[in-house]
Amino acid sequence: MERNVSSLAIVLHSQRYGQLNRRLKLLSVDYGIIDVISYGARKSLKSVKAEVFTDAQFFLYYNPVKKDYTLKDAEVVATHDDIRDDLVRTYCALLFCELVLKTNGGESAGEYQLLSTALDLLSEAPLYSDRILIQFIHRLTDLLGLRTDLSSCPICEREYGQQEVLSFSSALSCPCCSECASLESNMLLPPGARRYLVATSSLGYEESVLVELSPTATSRIKNYLLRYAQIITGGTLKTLSAGILQGAADQ
Numbered sequence: 695m696e697r698n699v700s701s702l703a704i705v706l707h708s709q710r711y712g713q714l715n716r717r718l719k720l721l722s723v724d725y726g727i728i729d730v731i732s733y734g735a736r737k738s739l740k741s742v743k744a745e746v747f748t749d750a751q752f753f754l755y756y757n758p759v760k761k762d763y764t765l766k767d768a769e770v771v772a773t774h775d776d777i778r779d780d781l782v783r784t785y786c787a788l789l790f791c792e793l794v795l796k797t798n799g800g801e802s803a804g805e806y807q808l809l810s811t812a813l814d815l816l817s818e819a820p821l822y823s824d825r826i827l828i829q830f831i832h833r834l835t836d837l838l839g840l841r842t843d844l845s846s847c848p849i850c851e852r853e854y855g856q857q858e859v860l861s862f863s864s865a866l867s868c869p870c871c872s873e874c875a876s877l878e879s880n881m882l883l884p885p886g887a888r889r890y891l892v893a894t895s896s897l898g899y900e901e902s903v904l905v906e907l908s909p910t911a912t913s914r915i916k917n918y919l920l921r922y923a924q925i926i927t928g929g930t931l932k933t934l935s936a937g938i939l940q941g942a943a944d945q
């Protein structure tokens with residue numbers, strides 16, 4: 695017996711399913727990440743528009759026997775279509791979706807809120823795409839429970855000096871002092887970057903994106919967090935393989 699359900703959700707991924715249909719992955723507030731079949735999505739003019747990055751209230755049928763969801767309708771909150779006007783912003787948004795899919799361990803309402811805000815910011819503040827990216831990864835680590843306070847080493851508990859450059863522990867996947875660091879790690883966090891991450895931790899997302907950051911610092915922190923994102927997802931991220939996001943800062 696099918697049930698009608700609905701939830702706020704964002705389309706993370708969409709792929710062909712059979713001749714005319716699409717299989718979507720949604721990050722939903724109420725059911726976490728779910729697979730949803732959109733029948734006739736490729737042909738019918740009347741079919742529900744649900745492209746990647748679409749933020750909407752989705753109306754679904756749930757079949758509890760087959761445990762699958764079918765898309766019936768959607769009330770769009772934001773399509774975020776204008777993100778696709780620019781290659782870098784498109785890759786940013788695709789990276790956000792990939793990170794949510796691959797980490798899939800946070801609390802879904804919090805992750806939905808983070809991604810929804812990130813996509814809105816990419817639409818509305820295109821000049822700040824690097825800072826939006828930096829803050830997305832920084833905030834995601836908090837949601838996933840991976841963030842450490844950057845004031846003392848989580849291993850030996852020694853308080854860091856003001857000018858200390860932090861190293862990295864591969865075992866714990868977090869920054870630590872140089873004595874506790876894994877030998878193979880080349881993840882170095884300079885004091886300026888650390889101050890920025892600490893200072894923006896307590897701000898809202900929109901507010902944090904307005905905090906000034908020099909092009910050099912932006913590019914350094916961004917590349918650090920992109921490498922960090924690869925570490926916490928345990929491998930290569932498809933959206934980073936093209937090298938588009940690793941370029942110099944855009945400010």
Ligand SMILES: [Zn+2]
Nearest residue numbers: 847850871874
């Ligand atoms: Zn230590």
